[in-house]
Amino acid sequence: KRTDSSLLERKVDAKMWTWRSLDCKESRDPSEAPTSREDHLRIVKEKLCGLQRVRLVPVLFVEERGAVSSVKRQLHAEAYEVPTSQLVPWYEGLLILDALSRSASPVPAWFQEVQPILAQEMKNLRLSPVLYVEKKLLDSAVTGPCCLDSNGAAWAHRRRPLRQDSPAAAEPSPAAGWYQVTAVAEYLPPWEALVHKKCGLYQEYYMVRWGPPFDKIDYSNTEHGGEGPGTTWEPDECLPDTLDVLRTSAKKAWLAQAQKRELREKEELAVKRSASEKELIKRVSAESGDQDAGSEKTRRTDLNPKRLKLCPDVSHPSVGHAVSSLPKSMDEAMIKKDWPKTLDDYPCNHPPAQPPGCCSICSCMEDWHLGELPDKAKSWISDPSRDALAERAMQAFTDQSGLVRKRGAVSNMFFAEAGAGVKFQRLPEQGGDAQASFWALSKRLKEVAMQVAQAMPLGALKGPRGAQAVQCLGRLNGHVLPVSRDVEYVGRSGPYEPIQFEVGAGAPYWLTLSSSGEVVIGDNFPAIQPQKVPLTVSLTCEQPNGLPQQTFSAIVLPQDSSNGSKALETHTQEVVREVQGLPEPQRGFVEARLAPIFDFSAKQCRAAHLGTWLKAVYEASIMLQTAASANVVPSLGVEGGGGDATA
Secondary structure, three states, rough: OEEEEOOOOOOOOOOOEEEEOOOOOOOOOOOOOOOOHHHHHHHHHOOOHHHHEEEEEEEEEEEEOOOOOEOOOOOOOEEEEEEHHEEEEEEHHHHHHHHHHHHOOOOOOEEEEHHHHHHHHHOOOOHHHHHHHHHHHHHOOEOOOOOOOOOOOOOOOEOOOOOOOOOOOOOOOOOOOOOEEEEEEEOOOOOHHHHHHOOOOOEEEEEEEEOOOOOOOOEEEEEEEEEOOEEEEHHHHOOHHHHHHHHHHHHHHHHHHHHHHHHHHHHHHHHHHHHHHHHHHHHHHHHHOOOOOOOOHHOOOOOOOOOOOOOOOOOOOOEEEEEOOOOOOOHHHHHOOOOOHHHOOOOOOOOOOOEEEEEEEOOOOOHHHHOOOOOOOHHHHHHHHHHHHHHHHHHHHOOOOEEEEOOOOOOOEEEEEEEOOOOOOHHHHOOOOOOHHHHHHHHHHHHHHHHOOOOOOHHHHHHHHHHHHHHHHHHHOOOOOOOOOOOOOOOOOOOOOEEEEEEEOOOOOOOOEEEOOOOOOOOOOOOOOOOOOEEEEEEEOOOOOOOHHHHHHHEEEOOOOOOOOHHHHHHHHHHHHHHHHOOHOOOOOOOHHHHOOOOOOOEEOOOOOOHHHHHHHHHHHHHHHHHHHOOOOEOOOOOOOEEEEEE
């Protein structure tokens, strides 16, 4: 049997669900139909269909071993085996519980045990069946435990991908056991079918419109009959795979209707919330005697009692800031008059640093002098071991009389400055300003790397080395470069290492990024893949306020399974050719960074993986960028400025 388990997160201790008997002693399959007429009649009579005979159990994943997997109920509990095909993704399990809670039928007793899990998860996310069907089930079939396709292959519970060819024309006289289908009218996802009174199995269900002579029969009074004549609800395993195109059309029609329904429910919820808020305002204002309450301004009076004009917070737009009053003059006495003297004077959630404490005991807020701290030595941060190590390090540094000179012994403004005998020099020039050439080459290497990003094979993004590709592109684009090499890095211009990567809108559902930038490629991408897939990546950096969020664009080639080495040879030769224009002393350092992609002894390109190539070019670009703005001095013991330089 085959099964598609690509939806499962196979990380150790990943949360998921499994199907068990009501007493949790054995696995039980909710998608399995009765095997005989007697079993069918017994299940209907005793009402053992659907969730009256099975239950969902939350588990932690341990290990997959083909057809079976090891799971455990709790973190340190003993593991046990379950069929891999009966594991349910965590999000899908929440959809089942949500459908059960909305069902008009009585909920089973075991639902009370898992209801707190659903309630807790609903606090952090809004479940969307539409999004799950669109991203996870549109190209797959949720079927029974043993479903045969037209090639004779058996599938268990999940079949992917769906066929794209249209079904053949129906025969006038179908073979025994086969019936004509004129249309697949409606679709139900498995969690809705499980609680539907006309369905009851955990499979996708379709309302089938039958051909002659059954198109005139009214099945509405049967256990699976549809509302119109000649229609019945059928589980996925009853429809052959030759009808996959009709399956997909029914799913898309359901998505369109469900999207409208979700939008309508969202609007109704907003209206209810607005009405409840207005009712609350009226009730509160009636109790307080305020007859003018009821407007938005009054509702927020308790948060902004002075009704000041608020400026939105840079990090949290829902938070506002305002200045309640300004001093009438810049006189020191007037300024100190309004200093917060007690804890109650400070804004909410913005207390003073402890120690030293409130402003009533010191004058450290006066930025035109040192202030008068009660404990100028700051004994509360004293650490003898750390202080001794810091003293030794500073002493060793200031002992280098050829490089540094101690200052500030009289004014107590202790600092170290470059020694008088040290002369800063520009790097050796060769055909122009060397540092200008560093700057230009750094930008050029970044441009070449972004050219490579416009044709990245899908095969090169897999594995540990492929994970470096997006990370290195993010590092090249994550910081804001100065407009020229003469602009110093003073905190605003970077460089800033991206701390989070996020795929932009329009990315395919089978390609995602972890927060650290590692590429995650699912096995659920369609059989017919496009030649090019555009990819936009947003980067979050720890950078000063006011800088826009950085993004970069790339193109993935899904049909290319290579590691990208052949296509990189031209770009490698271009990079090496550009590097040859560097001054001789510094060229060797850059060539050492590029050694993984080019053999400088044999003068030929190496067959480098895309991730390896981008890592080498990134390191060379950052090295050149740093050297472009570095001040250098001659090495110790070298006279006349000859020899190597020390940054």
